[in-house]
Amino acid sequence: MSDPCGDAWLPSLAVGHASCPTARTGVTVILPGEPAVMAVDVRGGGPGTRETDALDPANLVERAHAIVLAGGSVFGLAAADEVALLLARQGRGLALGEGAAALHVPVVPAAILFDLLNGGDKAFARADGPEPPYRRLARAALAAAGPSPAMGQVGAAYGARAGSRPGGFGWASAALDEGGQVLALVAVNSFGEVEAGEPPATGAVPMPKRRPMAGLDRQDGADGLANTTLAVVATDRPLTRAAARRLAMMAHDGLARSIRPIHTPFDGDTVFALSVATETPPAVAPALLAELGTRAADCLAIAVRRAVLRP
């Protein structure tokens, strides 16, 4: 078995980035080879999302077709509109209607991060501004989708920041003891600081040192009031929608272990989980689900550090 979190890509998952240097923003598209069982867990206090209600296990649609992560705050949600349209034209989506009248309706959940005040040209949001870049970026990201995407300041994280550092995109994967694989990818644009660290050793109870709440001063300016870390965890093990939801919930703990603070009122932290398996099981064994969630959290913590610390 390999180390818990390495860089083996998950087959049948493609990811594409597109970045706009002028506007200092970007888009990342996550595209499973087939429609995927998917779930979401929104834990930040200022989320910006699309089609997340469709992922509620009580709701109709069993599988979704892509995930879009974007900069641009509310304007970035348009990237998902474009991805949905392009997938429909490719015949991907829920097939509704008969024969030649059939249309394809792709379900494309999306979440955005806040990069509006990072110094890029965001004139598109002003009176008589130009066309926003997000539909164009979505087309480019979809066209670029493939395995093992670039890390660092790219795609949805192109204009991101992580506390006092530049933000970034990262990913890491792990093999499961029970077979199969889990992959975590993340666009870090956090209010809190990314913390590196070996897994702590067991020992005496530490009394923590006084650490200044440096980030908290930043929110006096509007810039610090809006952040958000976005993540996707994916596996080749078959999942129910409810199991995918538990996986997304546990994966948030990887953000807690690598970013301090996280899940603040200023963050819109959102984690999606999906399975690229084509079958849907009647249930997922709790032991497998616990391992999936544990490894997903481990990998997400590593992905955060790869995204931002870039050694």
Added chain:
Amino acid sequence: MSDPCGDAWLPSLAVGHASCPTARTGVTVILPGEPAVMAVDVRGGGPGTRETDALDPANLVERAHAIVLAGGSVFGLAAADEVALLLARQGRGLALGEGAAALHVPVVPAAILFDLLNGGDKAFARADGPEPPYRRLARAALAAAGPSPAMGQVGAAYGARAGSRPGGFGWASAALDEGGQVLALVAVNSFGEVEAGEPPATGAVPMPKRRPMAGLDRQDGADGLANTTLAVVATDRPLTRAAARRLAMMAHDGLARSIRPIHTPFDGDTVFALSVATETPPAVAPALLAELGTRAADCLAIAVRRAVLRP
């Protein structure tokens, strides 16, 4: 200012433990001096709770009267019934009815942890068994309520386990930069192992060592299938119910930073948050809420280590 997480108790909050050596179980009652704005965030996969729906900010009751944490799995919920009855007889609770006909209706949210298979005598759950101990323990815990409760194997955590170690009860508090205080208390009965550790230093990206998923084997026996860590975070800063909910959400990150894994399908992890302030603000400043949540998570991680590692 003191260190971030110390042992100053929060005035106007009382906590009482009662333990039953025969049944290896116990009850902890958390009693604010006045009815408190309160919220809850349930993140574990196997929770056992009471009156948590009443804490939804969309629901009617603005303040609740006590919190009960108990061992005994579903049977431990009876401890909250007894606390509610005793408080009513003391004239504490929502006053309903006029004059001599008035009754007091206390809202007592509760959550239980699983200690049924820890070797204690649980014959009360068998045919012709004796009266379960939880009502008696609730009376004793309420009578014992005061400041600075004992830590270790006591109260709700008397029969608890934390991964491969005995579980326990712990607490820690912090002063806020913006004035006021936050206190975290916890009964640790986790599937995962408690991890000690200094706050990680910033440095190179670590590739984590292979760590066996030791806990996962335990669930092959029924014992390992049921765990749960229960926590309460309290502050003297006035909170809205929605702000209390955000505080409970952020506090879960302290569990993520001290227990691995946490929030599994085998855990019923539940965090309550409350304010002992008698006034209700129209809103809570996001910067204050971020600091409250950050410190609450810090203190909860320390409380977990104090509960279980007991240096």
